[in-house]
Amino acid sequence: MNSITLKEIGFSDLVPLCNLSFLNLPNDKSIVFALVDKTFSGKTGSDIMYIGRSKKPVKKIMGSYLAGFGGKSSKKIYSKLFDEGYIEKIALTWIESDNPRATQQEFLSKFVEEQNEYPTWNIAKKLPEKPKEPKKAVKPRARKSATK
Numbered sequence: 001m002n003s004i005t006l007k008e009i010g011f012s013d014l015v016p017l018c019n020l021s022f023l024n025l026p027n028d029k030s031i032v033f034a035l036v037d038k039t040f041s042g043k044t045g046s047d048i049m050y051i052g053r054s055k056k057p058v059k060k061i062m063g064s065y066l067a068g069f070g071g072k073s074s075k076k077i078y079s080k081l082f083d084e085g086y087i088e089k090i091a092l093t094w095i096e097s098d099n100p101r102a103t104q105q106e107f108l109s110k111f112v113e114e115q116n117e118y119p120t121w122n123i124a125k126k127l128p129e130k131p132k133e134p135k136k137a138v139k140p141r142a143r144k145s146a147t148k
Contacts, residue, residue, distance in 0.1 A: 001111045002046045003036045006093055014038065014091035017066070017081065025057045026096060032103045033057070033094035035077070035121065037086070046114075049090065050077065050121040051107050053100035061092065077121055 003014065014036060015024050032053045040047035052073075054060035064074035065081065081087045097103040111119060 001107075001114050002048060003034070003091075003093065006034055006036075006048070006095075009095070011093040011095045014093050016088075016091045018087050020061065020066070020092060022058055022062070025061060026094070027058060028056065029096050030055045030098065030100045031057050031094040032097050032100050032107060033061075033092060034107075034119075036091050036093060037089050038091050039089045046111070046119070048111065048119050049086075050119050051104060051111065052122075053097070053104040055100065057094070073121075073123055076123075080121060 007013075011034065016038070017035075030053070032051070034048050035050040035052075037047045037049050052060070064070035065077045068075065068078040068082075081090065095103070108118065108122070
């Protein structure tokens, strides 16, 4: 799966993050979006760096990724964009969705199926560990009576 595949599915045209404005983003519509490395096209592998979802795209993209507010993923992406210089290389594409969570999971599943791993900036969920066997109960020792 790459940016060309996303375009065929119905995602919007790529919008460079360095040129992004409020007018470019859909307002108050749930979306599933992808951050794409524009410099990676033509190479083997995928140019998709992140697949995410948002019910408020302006707040998520502008506030979290470009301003640095939010949780672990948002801060990680902000750091990649500004500390590692990806802001000039990354473009945004999206598709509207009535159920963004299910749509995102569908695209992530397809990505993992084709690439055998999550996109580079997505945090892979840890596989559940085997349940530990409960420890056997230790019988209390019988106390010796102190007789003198």
